[in-house]
Amino acid sequence: MTTTSKQELLVGGVSIAPGKRKQIEIPVAKLFDYTEMTIPVEVIRGKEDGPTLFVSAAIHGDEINGVETIKRLLARKKTLARIKGTLIAVPIVNVFGFNRNIRYLPDRRDLNRCFPGSDLGSLAGQLAHIFMSEVVTKCTHGIDLHTAAIHRNNLPQIRACLNDSETERLAMAFGVPVVIDSNIRDGSLRQAAADNGIPMLLFEGGEALRYDEKVINSSLRGILSVMQAIGMIAGKGVSLSQQKKEAFIAKSSYWVRAPHSGSLRVSKQIGGRVKKNELLGVLSDPFGGGRVEVRARSTGIIIGIVTLPLVSSGDALFHIATFEDAKEVGDRVEEFDGFIEN
Ligand SMILES: [Zn+2]
Missing domain, CATH: 2.40.50.100 (RNA polymerase II/Efflux pump adaptor protein, barrel-sandwich hybrid domain)
Known part of the structure; x- marks a missing residue:
């Protein structure tokens, strides 16, 4: 695992110096009409060294709640101006699906089954490869935001492979009541990150094609809490009382x-x-x-x-x-629900 150092940081061929914040468009492939499709990325590099965290959303193109979460994270200009290390925000990974309100790539492939991808592969494979090489492998930690699939709703929850101790620490820091210790799926971003030794959380919450205030709130707080836990931001000035409570791991x-x-x-x-x-x-x-x-x-x-x-x-x-004690988890979920509504 590496940390950000004074050495050059290049994303999509653009250099980001310490203390700088840049929006970058990484080219993927053109549409039929030759419209250029690019992955929008914002890189915020602190003046001081520290971890490099990616936060991504819309790997499934219709899971738009996380896109809004990342917008709100990026709006925290004062907090982000003081970070140690680097934040790489990728609000829309599957730009093709996002523009068509669908989960998949135009050829019906699921991007989250095509990692780590290849530059000679299908469009999904190429997109996965670009995201891996330009973003994920430059990071020490990651958080990927999802919602339920179409016509379903998910309780805010973290899915992570808890047999890695750093991943478990991040999962607990995120602060939602429910953590699912879930096996890695073949071809998923989570597996590709794990293969590169990068601890990564998958957040699930809300519905496809909808914004959900409660879920946006809980994921934004979770991201800030993880940034605090890995030393990117100081504890004070960020209200994270919700995160102090215990998270329950599903059996x-x-x-x-x-x-x-x-x-x-x-x-x-x-x-x-x-x-x-x-x-x-x-x-x-x-x-x-x-x-x-x-x-x-x-x-x-x-x-x-x-x-x-x-x-x-x-x-x-x-x-x-x-869970070991479903009643305790139920009470905690209710309490959490009340808290994030305020
Ligand atoms: Zn998803």
Whole structure:
């Protein structure tokens, strides 16, 4: 792992000197009409040495909540003017999907299954390669912002590989109540970062194609808290009381799938605590008949929920995380929810 030093920092061929802040457009590939597509990047380099952190969003082009989070992070001009080390902000990684309001690349590839990519690969592979070589491999730490997929909603949560102690420290510092110790998926940015020895967090929260104030708030606070934990910003002047509270690590999680097709009336909300066999919702036919109950398999907290109530048999409806003490986590989620609403 390297830290920022007085040596030259080049991103997209642009040099950023200590104490400077620059917006850079990294070329990717042209559209059919030869419109240039570029990845927008802002680099903020402190006068003093320190870690190099990337914060990215919209690897899935329709997951726009993190784009707004990064805008608000970049608006904290006073805080960022005093950082130690370097912040590389990449509000939109999948610029192709973002411009079409879709998760994927134009060829339907999922960018987060194409890392580390290659300069001779598919468009997704090339984009992954550019992001890795121009941003990720220049960093000591990373945070990647996501939302649920279309027609789903996620409770603010961190997903990280906690068998790395620095990653675990960042996950705890981020300060959302729920942390999922999740295995790395093949071809994901998280795996590519881990292969390069870069501790990285994946934040999940909210819905695709929507801004959610609570989620934006919690992710912004989380990023600032991690910056504090790794010594980029001083503790004072940043209100982070929420982050002092404990985060709970999920033992595991499971999906409750629709046992039948129909329209779903849900009886539990995101963040809610459920007991084994508790009623989560009811499926029925267009007349309200043929009722089929949907129940929890075991006690836990709802961390993901379907938002489109028209479902086919087998569709994933509720994502439930299980904990040593679900009651304590439930209370903490409620408290957290109240806090970030203010
Ligand atoms: Zn995503």
